[in-house]
Amino acid sequence: MSKKVIHPRMILFVIWDVFSIAFVSYISLLLRFDGNIPTEYTSNMVHTVLPVVVCGVLVFYLFHLYKSLWEFASLTEMRNIVLGSLVASLLNIAVCVMTDNPMPKSSYFIFFLMLTAMTGGSRFLYRFLRSYKSKTATKNKEASHVMIIGAGEAGEKIAKEIMHSACIYKEVKCFIDDDSTKWNRSIHNIPVVGGRDAILEAVKKYEIQEIFIAMPSVSRKEMADILNICKQTKCQLKKLPGMYQFVNGDISISKFKDVEIQDLLGREPIKVNMDDIMGYVKDKVVMITGGGGSIGSELCRQIASKDPKQIIIVDVYENNAYDIQLELKHDYPNLKLETLIASVRDKGKVDDLFKKYHPDIVYHAAAHKHVPLMEDAPNEAIKNNVFGTLNVVKACDKYGTQKFILISTDKAVNPTNIMGATKRLCEMIIQTYNKKSKTDYVAVRFGNVLGSNGSVIPLFKKQIEQGGPVTVTHPDIIRFFMTIPEAVSLVLQAGAYAKGGEIFILDMGEPVKIADMARNLIRLSGYEPDVDIKIEYTGLRPGEKLYEEMLMKEEGMQTTPNKLIHIGKPIELDEEHFFLQLEKLYEAAYAETDQMRELVKQVVPTYHPEPVEG
Structure with a gap:
């Protein structure tokens, strides 16, 4: 238990307030009588000054005037000063009346005004001196010039933190806000120079190096529009992640995050009402194969929050499994969790696991998914993806699993690579088994996931950090993209809809050009594409398409409650x-x-492999 420490600053304020109350008691009479105080009132003041001082200091303590950090004083502290001074003045009246030492009525009002001025003035003078000292220290360390987009409450809080902290070597030069009523006005003496159209000009004028986007309630489309302007600068971009920091009052420099490429997708994040659909995992034993991977680990996180009876993580890679195990134990200490190192290729081991744990639901995310590597090792892709899946499918049937959900891919549609062909084979397996088993077998098919293992974003970031070049296979190649949490939430919802035999296709929105994504990521990193960081086109890799399809023509299409x-x-x-x-x-x-x-x-008539050279 920490000990209470009396800071020297607090003692100084107490001493100052003792002096102020005594001085104000005298000066209020002096002003009332134009410098000639009658003897009887001088006597009355002498008899009441001590209890008035004691009451005043006690009131100031109760109003937190000795606990506040005055270098960050604001309207709250000003309110406490006024209220504290008012209560102290009323107690002054009470003491004078109760001790039969009355004062002129006008002197009580003068007492209140003078006390408010002296207590408030001393504290805000302290704040000014600390702020001046901080600014001087910042300027001596060559402060980074900052632009804040958003001249609202969030932007004001960030500006104030930068101004008052001696540890933040930044200087806010201007605000940007689309609200024209704020233009040509100022916040803390910092000008609001205009709307988004003024961003580029203001960056040059004020030599801006960092842009903070403090717009917690803005839509994804609006955010993308603003970022598309900001990325034309070489400024470092940071944004407040979301509205919940604003609502909770949790707004500070540390809460700002680097702008990511998904912020430029220009669409709202996909939201699923998990409470309505996650009843089917409550009190169930859930197994996630490949549970340490990017999709598998996010499945673990989202399922863990819905009160399963037990989660069983199965993964062949111990490092990944260990990481998600530690995270879940920390975040959900009461969760019943088993983390098992095993390969789905081992039929006997898979059978043993099902015999021991009898999972009610299985999410099968274990797979080799790297397209070029699988082109070089087609036999390994077949062993792991196809027959690993078959081992798990058979175990589900044998031990009465209720649901089996296969994580598939858009590359399974008219595949040109072996990885996509193996996933199509997996879909065929589960649709066939579903006809003769009590287990509901389904597959969920989606495209590329931003930030997942093996995706282009981590590769691009690494290449940018190394100074380039950023490699893109073809200038016209396009892909569908979704974030990991979005994809997983839709996988879970598809599991709720599962009746058996379905292939669920997730709507990935509009496709994105990989070359455009590379350029945007370079700009977001503060560089100019093809000037600071080169983009090189390396040619399509074996088995790679210019575009991906989500659905075979002969499959048709059905709808679900989630569009x-x-x-x-x-x-x-x-x-x-x-x-x-x-x-x-x-x-x-x-x-x-x-x-x-x-x-x-x-086996897969829609598979059209490219000829292998040599």
């Missing part, structure tokens, strides 16, 4: 022949055949 989730109609296939083909694939994969693409083509 962002659609259902592809199952494709009919000869099941007996299909499983015979799977047996041949299994034997060929473990025989390390060099004909795997041709064999997969026989």
Whole structure:
């Protein structure tokens, strides 16, 4: 338990207030009688000054005038000074009346005014001196010039923090706000120079180095529009993450985050009412294969908050599994959690896990997903993705799992690479098994996930940090993008809709050009594309498409209550022949055949591999 420390500053303020109350008691009479105080009132003052001083100091203590950090004094502290002085003045009247030492009525009013001036003046003088000292220290350290976009309450708080802190070596030069009534006015003597159209000109005029976007309630589209202007500068960009910091009063420099590429997508984040749909995981044993990966770990986080009976993380990579295990134990100390290192390729191990834990729901995220690497190792893709999935599917059927949700990909549609073909095979497996099992087997198909392992964003960031070049395979290549939490929340909702056999397709919005994304990320890092950081086009990689499709033509389309989730109609296939083909694939994969693409083509007619050179 920490000890209370009496700061020397507090003692000085007490001493000053003792002097102020005594002095004001005298000066109020002196002013009332134009310098000639009658003897009887001098006597009355002498008899009452001590209890008046004691009462005044006690009142000031109760109004926190000795606890406030006066270098950050604001309207709250000013209100406390006025109220404290008013109460002290009323007690002065009470003491005079009760001790039969009355004073002229006008002197009481003068007492209140003078006391307010002396107590308030001393404290705000202290604030001014501290602020001046901070500014001097900042200027001596070559402060970074800052522009704040948003001249509202959030922007004002940030400006005030910068002004008053001796540890923040920044100087706010101007505000930007689209509200024209604020233009040509100032906040803390800092000018509001105009709306977003004035950003570029103001950056040059004030030699701005950093831009803080303090607009917690702005829409994603508005944010994207503003960032598209800001990215033309070489300024470092930071933004307040969201409205909840503003509502909670949690606004400070430390809460500002670097602007990320997803902020430029220009759409509102996908929101799912998880409370309405997550009842199906409450009190259930949930297994997540590949639970340490980018999608698997986010599944763990979102499911952990919905009171499952138990979460079982299965992953072959111990480092990833360990990281999410530590996080969940910290955030959910009462969660029943098992973290198991195992490969889904090990049929016996998978069977043992299901026999021991009997999961009610399985999210299958374990897979090799890196397209170029799988092109070089097609047999490994088949072993892990196809037969790893088959092992888990069979275990679900054997041990009575209620739901199995496969994490699939848009690359499964008319695949040109082996990774996409393996995912299409997985979809065929679950649709076939669903017809003969009590388990509801479904797949959820979506595109690229921003920030996930192996995605382009971490690669671009690394290349920018190294000074470039940033490599893009083709100037016209486009992809669908979604954030990890968005994708996972839709996966969970699709699981609620699952009746068995469906392939759920997530609406990824409008596709984005990878080259544009690279340029934007370079600008957000404070550089000029093709000037400071070069962009190089390396050519399409083996199995890579210029664009991805979300749905095969023959699958058709059904809707769900969530308009962002659609259902592809199952494709009919000869099941007996299909499983015979799977047996041949299994034997060929473990025989390390060099004909795997041709064999997969026989099973997946929509697979169109590119010819392998050499």
